[in-house]
Amino acid sequence: MTPKKFDYYAPTTINEAIQILHDNEDSKVLAGGQSLLALMKLRLAAPASLVDISKLENMSYVREEKDYLAIGALTIHDIIEHNQFIKDHFTILTDAASKIGDQQIRNKGTIGGSSCHADPAADLPTALTALAVNFVVVGKNGQRVIPAKDFFVDTFTTSVGKDEVVTEVRIPYLPPHSGSGYIKHSRREGDFAIVGVGAVVTVGEGNICKDVRIGLGAVGAIPLRATKAEEYLKGKTLDDKNIVAAAEVANDGADPPSDMHGSREYRLEMIKVFTKRTLKLAMSRVK
Amino acid sequence: MHFEGTFNVKAPKEKVFGMMLDPNQISQCMPDLQKLEVKSPDDFTAVVKAGVSFIKGDFTLHFTTVEKTPPTHAKLVAHGTGIGSTVDLDTLMDIADAQGGGTSMKWSADAKIGGRIASVGQRLLNGQAEKIVKNLFECLQTKLEAA
């Protein structure tokens, strides 16, 4: 299996990268390549030129900034999975990263690449949606910041411009008494989700829900927020009764696809089941 | 995959029928038209660039009108190939007077996709195919309203 021919560029600075993307019609950024190269080998994707940004420096880091945790776009899943600060404060991200593909894929795949690939069934985009992260994007006219809710536009499509590159993911710190988790329902652990649910909760006195964000994967063209369930829970006690009631409306607005592993109907049901479980998991981790 | 829809326009039946079977009009509503060869109004070939995001390529679609009873009914059949895949599309159009004036256009499309895309893209296929077909008819509707 050989990809179609393409031109290859390996810029060493971000500006070079942007220039090449700008100058070359039908060019595509290559980060970890764990999804893109497979599609190119199957000859479903055949970009005329490939811009390999893996040689760019200072794009792989996990850094504690004042208001947010900054993760470099070229940070591989394996680093995220094992980062202690992330484990302590954003367990949802540890859950998601550790469930991506397998060890070799986690050794090569990057958070930026996975986000830009925007497969609605992938693990990270769902978790990042629940975390309401911001994506830092650099282009010809400098830098801009895209909130997760505006980042994912359609299947395999983001709001990142043709000659822009994602450089960093910013995760706002959670207030005290927060907990989070991600659960993937799939046939085998490393598979794409039949349904993936990420949840972040913040509670006050007596487990009153101050804030909750629920991200849903594999339920439409892009990762969704279960807004109706979120609304239901806000201000209520996060107990089993309310969690179950919220889960019942979690699939509101979801439009899942069908395939041999999960029909539309099955996925709509699983959204409820796994929203319930993920909320409980997140609650169990509140600290 | 089966898709269908109905829309009403002011334009008279004949006009609607005419536009729905006019290769030049239809092709303008196809995704990213590359080339159009019209042998006859009932037999034409269009090359379009279609797909999902960067997973796209040129499809050569050969259209023939197999049923035609002006101005109320027509059946358009298309066979096409591209990126190691095949597309077979059966489109039915039924045109009638709408209650309260105007014309109602009822369409349905059966799409069969085979080969490389079907073998890998199963999870994504339906949604994207639906988008393409729906866009096509929405585009025709706007054209009719504009006309």
Add this chain to the structure above:
Amino acid sequence: MQSLKTDMITVTCKINGKEYSGMVEPRTLLVHFLRDDLNLTGTHIGCDTGHCGACTIFMNGKTVKSCMVLAIQAQGANLMTVEGLADGDKLHPIQEAYWENHGLQCGYCTPGMLMSSLFLLQRNPDPTEEEIRRGIEGNLCRCTGYVNIVKSIKAAAKKMQQQQGSAAPSIQAKAGH
């Protein structure tokens, strides 16, 4: 900046401690470069989509699937393949363990399996069964049902601990540590 059109380009990298270089197309996969151009046929191909792990090698200290990496991406990289595991005629403890515990049958997945075993044990010298199974999740085997592979890795862990890294450092050097 490395930039080229679709014509051939030279790749130079270190494999199992030796310098190699060759001409490739940009689209040449690393696994084909290793097998077809450098004749390192120990690394195998079992699927198209990065699921089977038969092509697993070390790239700059981490295991990757060499069918999911372009040859040019290995420019200047430090690679280790199964051919670099033994120290001359002396088998690596992991190889011994697979042999002694019947951790292979047809042997086709074995080179990749050995690479993943090494990565796992370098990182976690005393893994639980669950950790072992997770560590080789990216390597499919159709002969053994994994039972004796898990057994082999447990045995290898013991051997490597006993040897107190006498063999390990040289491997790690080769693996780019």
Add this chain to the structure above:
Amino acid sequence: MATVTELVKAEEEAKPKLWLGQPLKRKEDPRLISGLGKYVDDVKLPGLAYASILRSPYAHARIKSIDTSKAEKLTGVLCVITGRDVVKITDPFLQISPAPANKLKDYCLAVDKVTYVGDPVAAVVAESRGIAEDALELIEVEYEPVDHVIDARRALEKDAPVLHEEVGSNLVFYGKWDYGNIEQAIKTADKVVKATLHFHRFSSTPIENNGVVVNYDRATGFLNIYCNNQMPMFCIPWLSFGLRFPSNRIRMITGDIGGGFGTKIINYPYIALVAILAMKTGRPVKWTEDRREHLAAANHGNERTFDVEVPVKRDGTILGFKLKAFDDCGAYTRYEPAGAAIWAQVTPGCYHFANFVMEFYQVMTNKCPVGPNRGYSRSQHLWMLERSVDIVARELGLDPAEVRLKNFVRPDEMPYVTPSGGIYDGGNYGESLRKVMKLIDYDGIREEQAASRRKGGKLIGIGLATVLDSGTNNFGQVKIVNPENPFSGNSEAARISIDGLGQIQVALGTVPQGQGHETFASQVVADEFGVSPDQVTVLMGFDSGTNPYSHQSGSYASRSAVMGTGALLGAAKKVKEKAAKIAAHLLQTSPEKIDFREGAAVDRETGKKIPLWQIGNVAWVNNLLLPEGMEPGLVAINFWRPSFTLPDEKWRHNQTLTYSYQSHAAVIELDPESGKFKILRYAIVDDCGTQINPLIVEGQVHGAAAHGIGAAMYENFEYDEENGQLKSSTFIDYLVPTALDIPHMITSHIETPSLFAPKGIRGVGEGGCTPVGAISNAVEDALAPLGIRITDSHQNPQQIHKLIREKASK
């Protein structure tokens, strides 16, 4: 003075130690763990060119036109061929079907019509893989889709689309097996249990795909074929007649093979295709199948639907089985309809009933052709039996273990003759079931299950299955499907030589794919000559230019250990007889007094010895010292065949030589909210008679079980009703179980030597796909409180969830 223990030890050492039965480390492994294995894709020849194949995107369509001109013009392309070219230079492959199905015209490329997604349409040879694949994109094929059919029953209907007009219908074979008196049994039964059961499509998908390298040597006129076919010499008639090429100039070579499991038996169309390309281009040509090609078009296992009626007594006694089977063999017959008869090896399974009727239909559909796959054709039948036994137990309110124990054939009945003429060669089925139940603490887990049912929540299920693992087939069976078929029995060849320096070399016809033939053969031969296995060299792989063979040689039907040992013992006997004569002549004693010990021929009485090297020296180069009139050389080829018979008028005959058996027990925990379940405990007890090498036996048992677990829980070739597309055509959707998906297996053995096979060895390796039964039984057991019946061999969580939902809504 020597202590008692020392004396005992000395005594032990004095006994000749047998290598047979030792857990010897494998001789193959050093090269395989060092990356030095020699697989077909590793073969490189000067001037090697690469082939790539264009395949059908349609399930069923006419080819209106193919335009290869653009592809031919691409730089680096050497040649492009289509079905139209192939028809001119080759003949259709042999068919083993009866008329009219034998009229089927099967070529290595589709001619004018494609009949499944993946059907080869054209082939390109180019200077590189990449260019060959580029060229495929430039071939323009105009198809005219026609109606397709992917359901076997539907394919039999009068108005169903017909795949191959020359055959006239989609029926390949119909046959009725009728033993005892089933109607009488039904009359006298307390109850007749009925079910319709579906066995799904899957395949063992070896990690190494198919591959072929062909070098046509114009100087010698030889076709040198490097491949990974499991029965290369069995393919010769297909290749020779198909290619119109003399069989005595076709040389078949295999090296290490990256797994086969039966799926590499019917790759001869690809061998033929590459041979044509090599002859056309005058270059050595390599084709390496990619995974998508393998999944779509290599070899699926038979899909089969059963209508089942089981007359039973209230106490659980099974009086018989009345069956209708619809076997879906896909778009071409290839090795079929062999599978339409091979299930009959295990007609009653381990059970005692005498009344049996099977009406068997084998049908072509627009899907990938099927062929042998680990447990070939018996898996389906054995699963049906095990599923039915559990359904019987449930309907009678009895414990499934109790029903099995009640109906098992008893040890005191061995050798037991089955209604279809099978002769079981010993075993204790009851003991193996009881043993496996102990391993999972059956009674304990039943109590846990009861407790958890009272509590609610996760559902625990327990599944049992005891199946036959028949080995060493009698090809006489294919005369059942077509009396004209020119094969019967089974045979294998071995050569042993002691050279001029006394070194022992062994060559076999068996074609290993990881079963350790170099190791087991060394063990067997070492015992014969009183040497250590290190002193025996066994040629790796197979080469018809250097290895002895029969045209039934190969690794299939769990036969190599048994057939190989039979052939080796015969060859050793011949060599030893001659060596003994030489030794006796040199020692001036009689051959009868000669033993072979510690690498020498020893006079039993005087203890005088002649080392093997000296015997070899005399036999070959110092031959004036040979006894008067003895021919030089010390080498023997032996052909061994089991004593089989042809089927009688009711198709009764012993259909395999050995009948190993296995009992499996699975404990699962099922999540009713998602339908997903995991295995909590898994245990296996197997009996393959005398074990040559327990390490290898254990490995085979593990591997077979993993295939069954994969099939039951993950692997499924699902086709789209609407357009006949294969939904699982990459490893993204065809789910091969990982180390996280296969549980730890507790294994134990019973060792009942075979009553018929050499050294009491029984075949092992296929395992009868036992887990498919154990797991579907466990799933139904978990869902028993809801009264759900499992009728499919594949357990997909969404399907289980659907069943639960349907029950809940009632």
